[in-house]
Amino acid sequence: MRTLLRLTWAFTFLALGAVVAHAQSYPSRQVQIIVAYPAGGAADLIVRSVASRLTQTWGQQIVIENRAGGGTQIAADLVGKSAPDGQTLLATGMETFAISPFLHSKLSYDTKDFAPVSGLGYANQMLVVPTSSPLNSVQDLLAKAREEKGALQYGTIGLGGSSHINMVLFESLASVKLTPVHYRGGAPMLNDLLGGHIPMGFLSVTLVDQAIRSGKLRALAVGSSRRLAQFPDVPTVAESGVPKFEAVSWFGLFAPSQTPGDVVRKINSDVQKVFADREFQEKFLAPSFLEVIPGDPNDFSAYIKAEAAKWSKVIKDANLKVE
Numbered sequence: 001m002r003t004l005l006r007l008t009w010a011f012t013f014l015a016l017g018a019v020v021a022h023a024q025s026y027p028s029r030q031v032q033i034i035v036a037y038p039a040g041g042a043a044d045l046i047v048r049s050v051a052s053r054l055t056q057t058w059g060q061q062i063v064i065e066n067r068a069g070g071g072t073q074i075a076a077d078l079v080g081k082s083a084p085d086g087q088t089l090l091a092t093g094m095e096t097f098a099i100s101p102f103l104h105s106k107l108s109y110d111t112k113d114f115a116p117v118s119g120l121g122y123a124n125q126m127l128v129v130p131t132s133s134p135l136n137s138v139q140d141l142l143a144k145a146r147e148e149k150g151a152l153q154y155g156t157i158g159l160g161g162s163s164h165i166n167m168v169l170f171e172s173l174a175s176v177k178l179t180p181v182h183y184r185g186g187a188p189m190l191n192d193l194l195g196g197h198i199p200m201g202f203l204s205v206t207l208v209d210q211a212i213r214s215g216k217l218r219a220l221a222v223g224s225s226r227r228l229a230q231f232p233d234v235p236t237v238a239e240s241g242v243p244k245f246e247a248v249s250w251f252g253l254f255a256p257s258q259t260p261g262d263v264v265r266k267i268n269s270d271v272q273k274v275f276a277d278r279e280f281q282e283k284f285l286a287p288s289f290l291e292v293i294p295g296d297p298n299d300f301s302a303y304i305k306a307e308a309a310k311w312s313k314v315i316k317d318a319n320l321k322v323e
Contacts, residue, residue, distance in 0.1 A: 001171070002092075002144060003281050004043045008123060011092050020190060022320045026086055026147075026263050026267075027058050027086065027087060028060075029060060030060055030061045030062070030063060030087070031054075031058070031061075031086070031087055031088075032063045032065060032087065032089070033047060033051060033063070033064050033065070033089045033090075033091050034065050034071035034075045034078055034086045034091065035047050035065065035067070035068075035075065035076060035091045036067065036068065036074070036075035036076065036093070036096065036185075037068050037072075038068045038184060038185035040085055040185075040186050040187035041186035041187050041207065042150045042185070042204040042205075042206040042249065042251070042288075042290070043091060043092070043120070043251045044064075045206065046121055046284075046288070046290060047091040047120065047251075047253075049280075049284050050120065050274050050275075053274040053277075053280065054070070054270055054271070058270070067110075068184050068185050069184060070108065071103075071158050071160045072092050072095045072096045072100065072158075073091070073100070073107060073108045074108075075090060075092060076108070077109045079114075079148060079254070080110065080192065081113075082256055083256070084136045084255070084259040084260075085260075085262070086255055086259050087265040088256070089117065089254065089255055089267070090114065090121065090255070091252075091253055091254075092251065092252065092254065093220070093250060093251045093252075094100070094162055094165075094249060094251075094307060095160050095161050095162065095165075096111075096254075097111055097308065098163075098304060098308040099115075099311050099315070100282050100308040100311075101139070101308070101318070102311065102312040103159075103315055103320055103322050104161045104322045106323075112257060113257050114255065115245060115257045115259055115264055116252060116254055116255065116297050116300040116304055117252070117253040117254055117255050117267050117268050117297055118242035118252065118253045118268040118271040118297070119250065119251070119252050119253075119292070119300050120250075120251040120252050120253055120291075120293070121250070121275070121290040121292070121293055122248045122249060122290070122293060123204035123206050123248065123249050123250075123252060123253070123277070123288075123291070124201065124222055124223055124224040124228065124247070124248055124289065124291075125162070125163065125166055125202040125204060125205070125222070125247040125248060125249060126203060126205050126208050126212070126219050126222050126234070127141075127200065127201075127205070127219070127223065127237060127301035128193065128200065128201065128202075128203060128208050128217045128220065129141075129193075129200045129218050129220060130193060130194070130196045130210065130218070131216060131217060132196055133200070133218065135200065135218075135220065136218070136220070137221075137240065138221050138235075138237060138241055138242065139241055140220075141200065142241065145177070145178055146176060148236050149177070150177035150178065150179060152178050152181060153180070153181050153197065153198055153200075154167055154180060154199065154202075155180075155181050155182075155183060155192060155193060155201035156182050156183065156194055156201065157183060157184075157185050157189055157203075158182055158185065159180075159182045159322065160183075162248075162249035163189070163201055163203060164180055164182070165314065165315070166223060166228065166247035167201070167202055168243075168315075169245065169247065169314050170242060170245060170247075171318070172314065172317060172318055173242050173243070173244060174242045178181055181198050187207075189203065190208065193211075193217060193284055194211060194216055194217065195296070200220075202223060202247060203227065203234070204249055205222070205230075205231075205289040206289050209230075219231060220234075220240070221235050221236060222234050222237070223237055223245065223246060223248065224247075225246050228289070230289065231236065233273055248291075250307070252293070253267070265296065265297060268297050272294065275292045275294070
C-alpha cells in the first residue's frame with residue numbers, strides 16, 4: 001500500500017510539473033489567432049495591435065488569419081476542433097457566445113468547446129447616416145420609420161451581429177420596425193454607408209470616427225450610457241427619445257476548452273499587461289475609442305454569462321429565430 005501511495009504521489013507531482021513546464025515554455029512555436037471578422041474592422045484592429053505586443057513578449061511569431069462568415073461560425077468551428085494547446089486561438093465578438101446560441105436553432109460549434117481567455121475590449125456604438133441623408137436626429141429617424149411602416153433599411157455587420165442585435169433592441173424600445181441589410185463585417189458595411197447605398201446603421205466609434213470628422217458621415221447619437229468626451233455634441237440614444245438604450249460591441253480571446261489552465265492564465269496575464277501599459281493606452285486604446293475588459297479568465301467568463309442573459313431576453317422578446 002505504501003508503495004502504491006508513493007507511486008500515486010509521484011505521478012501526481014509529475015503531472016503537475018508537466019503542466020507548469022507547459023505554461024512556462026508557452027509558446028514554444030508560432031501562434032495562430034483566427035479572427036471571426038474581415039480585416040479592417042474594430043475586432044481585427046485590436047487583435048493585430050495586441051498581437052504585435054505579444055510577439056515581443058513571447059519571442060514567437062503570431063499569425064493572424066481572418067475567417068469571416070456564418071455569423072462567426074466558420075472561425076469558431078475551426079478553432080473549436082483545433083488542438084487544445086494554446087497554439088490556435090479564436091478572436092471573436094459578442095455574437096459567438098452571447099447572441100448566436102439563442103438566435104440559431106443549430107450551430108456548427110458548441111460553446112462548451114471553448115475556454116474564455118481574456119476580454120479584448122469593447123467599443124461604443126454610433127448611430128450614423130450619410131451626410132446626404134435628410135435625417136438629422138433620432139427623432140427624424142423615428143418619424144421616418146413610422147412613415148415607411150417597416151420599409152426603412154439599416155446596415156448590419158452580419159445576421160446576429162452586434163449592429164443587428166443593437167438595432168433590434170432599438171426597435172423594441174422605440175416601438176418601430178426596420179429592415180436589416182446584412183453584410184459580412186463592419187468594413188464592407190462602412191463602405192456602403194459612405195457610398196450612400198444604405199441609409200443608416202450602428203457601427204463602432206472606432207470605425208466611423210474619421211468618416212464623421214471628415215464630414216462623410218453624420219452621427220445621430222451614441223449608444224453609450226453617457227456622451228463621449230471626444231464627441232460632446234453628439235447625444236446618447238437614450239436622451240434622444242429611446243430611454244434605457246445602451247449599445248456596445250465587445251471582443252474576446254478564446255482557446256479550445258481542454259487547453260491547460262496554466263496556459264490560459266498565462267495568455268490572459270500577458271494580454272492584461274498589454275492593456276495596462278500606459279503607452280498602449282495612449283497610442284492605441286484612446287485614439288481607437290476602445291475600453292478595456294479587465295480581469296482573469298473567470299471574470300471574463302462571468303461577463304459573458306451576464307451578456308448572454310441580457311441578449312437572450314432581447315432575442316426571445318423580439319421572437320427572432322434563424323433555422
